[in-house]
Amino acid sequence: METRIERVLLQLIAPVVAIFFAALLAAAILHFTGADAGSVLGEVVAFGTTPASLVAVVNKATTFYLAGIAGAIGFRMLLFNIGIDGQYRLAVFFAAVVGASVSLPPVLHVTLIIVVAMAVGAGWAALAGYIKVTRGVSEVISTIMLNAVATGIIAYLLAPGRLAERAAGSNNIRTTPIPPSGWFPGFEVAGKEVFGFTLVAAALGIGFWILLNRTRFGFELRASGLSLRAAAVSGVNSKRMIFVTMVMSGAMAGLVGIPQLLGSSHQYGLDFPAGFGFTGLAIAILGRNHPLGVAFGALLWAWLERSSQILDLLGVSREIVTIMQATIVLSVVVAYEVVRRVNVRRQQKLVGRSEHVGIENGATA
């Protein structure tokens, strides 16, 4: 009937088609703006595969991966955690503040920073989870609002004389740097440093897979995600599930800024990257909420962002990559849907044929 390989292939068709379609669209846009699409794409690939680029891609992908997993945890429960952005910024800000204000032995220091980040992210998401289960407020709206509140709180606290200081010789306002005992050591590949936290992120991905597929909680989560009502009828406390999922998603979101904080910047400032919320959701969608798929999506996203840096030198605006990313997300979802419909039709045919055969066999016997 249907082999495992066939099933995996069917799953892979969608992303491949989507990437191909997005590349085609980008080429078309390049062509219409008068650039030589072939040579531009060639340059981009050449730049994107240099060792320095690949290391930068892995580092960036680590951040994206954590955001993607945070999104995926919510999606598994049909929750849209649009608040990843706010949760992560608030978390990394307070983690930076706490990390700079204590002195602890190395391992303990890093652990404390990570715990603070997870706790803040989880707490901020818990607000949305709480009003969802008690008052039925859609998490889509509440997390959008909480993002704005988080922005205001950080803007207030990140000021000289409050929890931040002006960096010497620049316009940047930042928290006090974390002492080296609170740094997460990286490792060198091809002369460039890879964030050590990459390994933690990978471990978290494996943990997410085990949680989903090998625990009772994961089973209940997947069941609720498929049908909240059916799961509730078979004894799953859906309110508790929603709340716990939201908190877990927030805790993961709290970690999004940690690779950068512990690995390279060691402080939170105005120049700290933001806006990973939607990226995380997009990557989760791309990877179908599967840890491996999300890893693939994060790497692709990071690679596109990194290799697009060459575009400015070629006289092409690099925002074409943003358009490509949006195209990939939409076309991958459309492709998944088409594949699903084709698959349903194919199975109906298969079932029909086997029944037909069965009847014929019965008649001849």
Next chain:
Amino acid sequence: MSAVTEPRTTRSVWGRWWVRVLLALLLLSAVADIANTPDLLSRGAVSASLRFAVPIVLAGLGGLWAERCGVINIGLEGMMIIGTWMGAWAGFQWSPWVGVLAAVAGGAVFGAFHALMTVSFGVDQAVSGIAINVAALGLGRFLSSIFFEGQPGGGISQSPHVGQIGNVSVPGLAEALDPIASLETPVISDIAEIVIGVTTGVSLLTILAAALVFLSWWVLFRTSFGLRLRACGENPAAADSLGVNPNRMRYAALTVSGALAGLGGAFLVTVASSIYREGQVAGRGFIGLATVIFGNWMPGRLTIGALLFGFTDALRTRQETTMTALLIVGAVVFAFLTVRAIRARNRGATFAYAIAAVGLGWWFLGFGVVPSEFVGFAPHLTTLLVLSLAHQRIRPPQGIGVPYRRSEAN
């Protein structure tokens, strides 16, 4: 989630809208006196609030049209961005009015695209909206690099100068009311100030927006087309069984939704400023979504919500001291809500409202200053509070967010 509407008993005088408006005026006027912030109800503050509120109203109407037909439009923000870009692009070459038309067309195209994705391709509504927001950001910059860079004043993040849409005033009214306004009699002078603010130097687009609020109400609630559209938002299968095609309706509703958001973008370019600038929309699309809920999916109340948001926005940009006056307003409003919650025997709400009232009052007496960063999220926080505390009165369309497929392989 079935909200039962209670039968209306005879309304007390406190329920009348004009009584409430008068009470609100009295409160604001008294506060302006106590906190010594005459700017609170000045004509300048009023017309600034109006200017800040219009894009939010238009985004809110866009959200209303989509959600009444059962589709959440998170892409409003992106459609507004497209509106600002299109408005500037056509506006600087031809005229601001052509810009407005282009913005509406651009928004409508993206609205229809949202329909194509969610209705025809079965893409999740939030996913499609997010993708539109991401794409609009990239498109704005990318297209600017092609069309605006090299033009005088233009660049990758901003457009050349765009002309402004004209203003109109009711002739003679300001002069006639000025003596009353300068009397400094409480309430009456304030009303005069407000009337002057609302009738002097009003942009034609503001008038158009006001007309669209009324038109949306009329189309959605007084025509058979609107009834059918709303039916598709409540129960698409039932609508389908009665011969209304929900898919076609959703295409129509989302096209209108996008067009309204695009118009909101055009307002930002041709009235609120005279240029396209990156990041100009600044979350107004999301605020628009919030006003839909705030307004309980009704155009009139949605507009009041947008005006409140516009009011806080305007005060923030005008005078920081004025914000302290709002602390008293907040404290009084929450005290009133506390009393109401006690009467309704809602212990949780009583507790929350009382804390808010005491907290705001204490803040005013103790510090007397509101950091402008906090004012920035006041509308968002208010939305959260309203959502979580007054939720039993809120009734969203029942079919919202649920994809509808006509007996497809499923």
